[in-house]
Amino acid sequence: MNLEYKKSIAWMRENLFSSIPSSILTVATSFFVLGFFRGLFGFAMASDKDWLSVLNNMQLYMVQAYPEEDFIRVWISVGLALVFAGTSIGLWKSTEESSLSDVFSKFMKVSLAFLFFTVVAPTFSSVTDNDGIIQTEESFPMETRLQLLIPSAILVVVFFVLKNLKLNYKFNKSDLLCFYLAIPIVLLWIIKLPTIQLDSSNQRIIPDPLMPIADTTKIPWTIIFGLFLAFYFIGSRFKDSKNMKRTMSISWVLLPLFIFSWIFKKPEIDLPTILGQDIPIFIGIFLVGALTITFINNPIVEKYFSIYLGVLIAITGIALFISIPILLKSALLLLVLFTIVIPAVSSSAKGKRNLIIVWGVSLFTLSVLIRGGSSDTQIIVQQQSIFGGFSLTWLLAIFGTYVSFPLGVLLALGRNSKLPIVRLVCTGIIELTRSVPYITWLFFASVTMAVFLPEGVNFELVVRVLMVTAFFSGAYFAENIRGGLQSIPKGQYEAADAIGMSPFQKTSLIVMPQALRAIIPTLVSSAITAFKDSSLVTIIGLIDFLTIGKVIIGTQSIPVNFVGHDRENLLFIAFFYWIFTFTLSRRSMKVEKRLGLGER
Amino acid sequence: MSKKAIVSLLILSMIAVACATEEAVEEVAVEEEHDHSDESTLDEVKERGFLKCGISTGATGFSEQADDGSFGGFDVDFCYAVAAAVFGDYSKVEFKQLTSAERFTSLAAGEVDVLFRNTTWTQSRDTELGNDFGPTTYFDGQQLLGRKADGITESSTLADIDGLRVCTNAGTTTEKNITEGAGLAGATIELVTVEAFAEAVDKFIAGECDIITTDGSALVGRRAVNDALNDWVIFPTSPISKEPLGPTYRSNDSAWADVVNWTVYATIIADEYGVTSANVDSVDTDALPELGRLFGANDGELQTKMGLDADAFYNVIKQVGNYDQIYSRNLNPLGLFREGGANDRWTNGGLIYAPPAR
Numbered sequence A: 001m002n003l004e005y006k007k008s009i010a011w012m013r014e015n016l017f018s019s020i021p022s023s024i025l026t027v028a029t030s031f032f033v034l035g036f037f038r039g040l041f042g043f044a045m046a047s048d049k050d051w052l053s054v055l056n057n058m059q060l061y062m063v064q065a066y067p068e069e070d071f072i073r074v075w076i077s078v079g080l081a082l083v084f085a086g087t088s089i090g091l092w093k094s095t096e097e098s099s100l101s102d103v104f105s106k107f108m109k110v111s112l113a114f115l116f117f118t119v120v121a122p123t124f125s126s127v128t129d130n131d132g133i134i135q136t137e138e139s140f141p142m143e144t145r146l147q148l149l150i151p152s153a154i155l156v157v158v159f160f161v162l163k164n165l166k167l168n169y170k171f172n173k174s175d176l177l178c179f180y181l182a183i184p185i186v187l188l189w190i191i192k193l194p195t196i197q198l199d200s201s202n203q204r205i206i207p208d209p210l211m212p213i214a215d216t217t218k219i220p221w222t223i224i225f226g227l228f229l230a231f232y233f234i235g236s237r238f239k240d241s242k243n244m245k246r247t248m249s250i251s252w253v254l255l256p257l258f259i260f261s262w263i264f265k266k267p268e269i270d271l272p273t274i275l276g277q278d279i280p281i282f283i284g285i286f287l288v289g290a291l292t293i294t295f296i297n298n299p300i301v302e303k304y305f306s307i308y309l310g311v312l313i314a315i316t317g318i319a320l321f322i323s324i325p326i327l328l329k330s331a332l333l334l335l336v337l338f339t340i341v342i343p344a345v346s347s348s349a350k351g352k353r354n355l356i357i358v359w360g361v362s363l364f365t366l367s368v369l370i371r372g373g374s375s376d377t378q379i380i381v382q383q384q385s386i387f388g389g390f391s392l393t394w395l396l397a398i399f400g401t402y403v404s405f406p407l408g409v410l411l412a413l414g415r416n417s418k419l420p421i422v423r424l425v426c427t428g429i430i431e432l433t434r435s436v437p438y439i440t441w442l443f444f445a446s447v448t449m450a451v452f453l454p455e456g457v458n459f460e461l462v463v464r465v466l467m468v469t470a471f472f473s474g475a476y477f478a479e480n481i482r483g484g485l486q487s488i489p490k491g492q493y494e495a496a497d498a499i500g501m502s503p504f505q506k507t508s509l510i511v512m513p514q515a516l517r518a519i520i521p522t523l524v525s526s527a528i529t530a531f532k533d534s535s536l537v538t539i540i541g542l543i544d545f546l547t548i549g550k551v552i553i554g555t556q557s558i559p560v561n562f563v564g565h566d567r568e569n570l571l572f573i574a575f576f577y578w579i580f581t582f583t584l585s586r587r588s589m590k591v592e593k594r595l596g597l598g599e600r
Numbered sequence B: 001m002s003k004k005a006i007v008s009l010l011i012l013s014m015i016a017v018a019c020a021t022e023e024a025v026e027e028v029a030v031e032e033e034h035d036h037s038d039e040s041t042l043d044e045v046k047e048r049g050f051l052k053c054g055i056s057t058g059a060t061g062f063s064e065q066a067d068d069g070s071f072g073g074f075d076v077d078f079c080y081a082v083a084a085a086v087f088g089d090y091s092k093v094e095f096k097q098l099t100s101a102e103r104f105t106s107l108a109a110g111e112v113d114v115l116f117r118n119t120t121w122t123q124s125r126d127t128e129l130g131n132d133f134g135p136t137t138y139f140d141g142q143q144l145l146g147r148k149a150d151g152i153t154e155s156s157t158l159a160d161i162d163g164l165r166v167c168t169n170a171g172t173t174t175e176k177n178i179t180e181g182a183g184l185a186g187a188t189i190e191l192v193t194v195e196a197f198a199e200a201v202d203k204f205i206a207g208e209c210d211i212i213t214t215d216g217s218a219l220v221g222r223r224a225v226n227d228a229l230n231d232w233v234i235f236p237t238s239p240i241s242k243e244p245l246g247p248t249y250r251s252n253d254s255a256w257a258d259v260v261n262w263t264v265y266a267t268i269i270a271d272e273y274g275v276t277s278a279n280v281d282s283v284d285t286d287a288l289p290e291l292g293r294l295f296g297a298n299d300g301e302l303q304t305k306m307g308l309d310a311d312a313f314y315n316v317i318k319q320v321g322n323y324d325q326i327y328s329r330n331l332n333p334l335g336l337f338r339e340g341g342a343n344d345r346w347t348n349g350g351l352i353y354a355p356p357a358r
Helices: A003-015 A020-045 A058-063 A068-091 A100-120 A142-164 A173-190 A215-237 A242-263 A271-294 A299-321 A326-345 A349-374 A390-415 A420-434 A438-452 A461-486 A490-498 A503-518 A520-540 A545-555 A566-595 B003-029 B041-048 B074-087 B103-108 B123-127 B173-185 B197-205 B216-225 B254-272 B289-294 B301-306 B312-319 B323-334
Strands: A097-099 A124-128 A134-138 A170-172 A192-194 A210-212 B051-056 B093-098 B114-120 B131-133 B138-140 B142-147 B165-169 B190-194 B211-215 B232-235 B243-250
Touching (some): A020 A566, A058 A545, A068 A173, A068 A242, A097 A100, A097 A173, A100 A142, A100 A170, A173 A215, A242 A349, A299 A326, A390 A420, A390 A545, A420 A461, A438 A520, A461 A520, A490 A503, A520 A566, B041 B051, B041 B074, B051 B074, B074 B093, B074 B114, B114 B138, B142 B216, B165 B173, B165 B197, B173 B211, B211 B216, B216 B323, B243 B254, B254 B289, B254 B301, B254 B312, B301 B312
Parallel strands (some): B165 B190, B165 B211
Antiparallel strands (some): A192 A210, B131 B243, B138 B243, B142 B232
C-alpha cells in the first residue's frame, strides 16, 4: 500500500462517506447518475436511431441555404474568430505550468472514465416495434465492448506508468491548450465515419460505408488550425504589450460586426456611392469633430459650447427621422457622443492629438461597417434570408447582446437619473418590456409591428426580431446593472463630487467600472439566456438552429429518408447548445478570477 | 490624456458603432413603397425578377429542404413551374417557409406572391380572408391510423375508436374534424393534442396514444417510412373530411390568378397527352393542335395575351415536368400512388381535370 492509495481512501472517507446520511446521498446520487447514463446510452445506441441524419445535415445546421460556391466566406469568418482566439491566448498567455506527469495523470483520468463508462454501458436497448410491443435488442454487443475496453485499459495502464515515472518537464498551460486542440485536427485526418452513399438508382447503400472525412471539411480546419498556432506564437511574442491587448479587446468587439456586415454578407459595393456619398460625409463629419477638439479650450468656443452641443443634439434628433443616408445619421450620432465627452478629456495638446486619432478611427470603422451593413447582399439563396440555422442563432445572440448591453447601461443610468422625465421614461420602458413575455414580443414583431411602423417602411422579419430582442434583453441588462449601481457605496459618489468631477467623469470613471465589475456573473448569465432564448424565434417561422433539427430534417425524404428521426437531432442540438454555454460560463469564471471578484 | 480616458472613449465609440450598425441593418429593409392597388402581382413579379413562393416549413414529400439547403417536393415543384412560366427559368424563385399560423398574413402583406403550402380550400378562407384559390393540385382527406394489434381493420369506422386515445396536432381543422366526427358517431375519445405531427407519431410509437389522425397523405407516408404496412392500418377508406390542397393568392387579381391556374392546368394537360420533360421536344404539334397552342408552337397568342411568353408552358414542361412527373418524383417514394385514387387522371376515374387550352 503506497501513500497515494492511502490518501485516496482517506479522501473518500472524508468526502463521500463521512456520515450515514452522506453515504446514502453518495450512493443514491451515483445510482441516479448511472441510471441516467445507461438510459441515454441505450437510447442513443438503439437500432431505430439514425445518427447520420445529424451528420449528413451539418451544412444545413450551420448555414442552411448558404451557397456552396461562397463557402470560403464562412470559413474566413470561422478562421478569423479562431485567429483572434489564438492571438488572445498568446497575448494573455498563462504563467502557470504543468509538469508532464500532471498531463499524463489527466490523460489517465480521461481513459479511466472512458473505461468505466464502457464497462457500465448497457448491452441491451429497448425498441418499440410497430405492434407497440417493446422489444429488447442487443445494441452494444460484447465484442464491441471488448474492442473498446482493451485499448482503453491499455491506455490507462500506460498513462499510469508514465505518470508514476514522475517526469518533471514543465509545460506552459497555454501551450498545452494548443496541443489539446491539435488532437481533434489530427483525428479529422485519421478517423473514418459512416457516410451516406447512393447507388446508381439513388438508393442508400446499407450498411453505410466507412469513409474518411471529406477534404472540404478537413483541409479548411487544418489551415485554420495552422493559422491559429501561428497567431498564438505571434501573440505570445507581444504578451507584454499593453497596446496590443487593448487593440485586441476592441477588435473582439468589432469582429462579429465586421463578419456579419462584410464577410458573411458579401455586400454589393457601388463605387459612385462611396465616392459621392460616403467619403464626403466622412470628411465633413470628421472635420467638424476634429475642429471641435482642437479649439475646445479657446475661450469663445468654451463660452458657446453648450449652445453648440444643444444645436448638434437637435440636428441629430431631427436627422434620425428624415430620409437621409444612414451613414450621415449614425455619423451625427457618433459626433454627438464624442462632443459630449470632448471637454472632459481633451485638455493637453497630446490628449487632443490622441483624441483626434481615436475620433478618426472610430468614424472610419463606423463608415466601413455601415457601408457593409446597409448594402444589398450579393449572395443568392433560395430563401428569404442568407441567415439560417446556426448563423441565425449566432446573429440573434450577438446582436441581442451587443445592442442590448449599451441600451441596458443607458436605461439603468436613466432610471437612476435625477431628471424626472428621463427617469419616468426609462422606468416605463424597462417595466413595460419586462412585464410581457418574450414570446409575446416575438409575435408583436412578427404580426403587430407592421401596424405601428409608418407607411412604406417595411422591415425584414429578422430585423424586427432583432429590435424587440434588443429591447427585451436590454431591459433585463438594465435591471442587472441597476443592481450593480446600487451596490456602490454612497461615499464613492460623494468622493467623486468632492474632487470636482463632472457627472460624465463620475459615471464613466468611478461608477460604471465598479458597477459592471460587480455584476459580471449576472451579465454572463444574461448573455447565455439571450443565446438560448434565440431558439424561441422558431414559433414565428424563422429557421434557427433548433428548427432545422426539429422541423426540417424530420421531413426529408429525398434522396435519403430521415422522416421520424427528430429525437436524435434534438439530443444533438441539446449537446451543441451545452458546449457553447458551458464554454462561455467557464470563460467568465476565469475572467472573474482575474478581476479578483469576491476577494474584496 | 490618461489611458483610462482613451479606453472609456473607445468603449463609448464602440457602443455608438453597435447602435448605428443596428440601424444600418434596419435601413436595408426599407423598401420603396409599392402601390398594390392598380398593379397586378404579375407585373410586380416580372419587375422584381423572381417569384416569392410561400411553402411549408417542412412537410414530407410536399416541401422539403435537403442537406445542401436546396428545396424540393410536390408544392415546391409547382413554385418552380410558376417561375418557369413567368421567366422561362425555373430557378427564379425565393422560398419563404411559413408556419400555418402566418401563411395568410404573409400573403396579405405581400411578402409572398403565391402560397403552395398544403392549404385546404375552404369557404371561409376563400371568402373572408381576402384569398382566392387556384385549381386543386392534390386531393387529400383526413384519415386515422391505428394498430392491427389493437383490432383496427381497414373497414373500421369512427364508432370503433370509442374510448381510445387519439393524438393530433393542435389548433388545426384536423382537431375539429375528429371531435365533430367522433361526436356524430357516438364515440367518446380522449383527445391528446401535440404541436407537430411528428410528435404525434412519436407518441403513437411509444404507446401514449392508440390512434393518430391527420391528412391521409402524411399517414401513408409515415407508414411506409416506418415499414409498418402490415402492422398499421389507415381507416376509414373514404376520408372523414375533404382537404383539397392547391395554390392560394390574393383575391381580385385576375391576371396573376390566370398565370398560376394555367400553369397548373398546363402540367395536367401535358400529362393527359403523355408529354413529359423528356419527350416535349419531339411532340408533333401539327398533329396535336391543343399542345401546339399550349406550347406556343403554332401561335402563342393565348400565352402572350396573358402577359407571358409564347413558350411559357413549354418551359414549364421542359424544366419541371408534367403533373404525373411531379407527383411520381415526390410522392411515389412515400408510397403514395395515383392509381385508383382521387388524384388520378379524370379519364381513369380520378379528379385531376383541366379545361381545354384553346
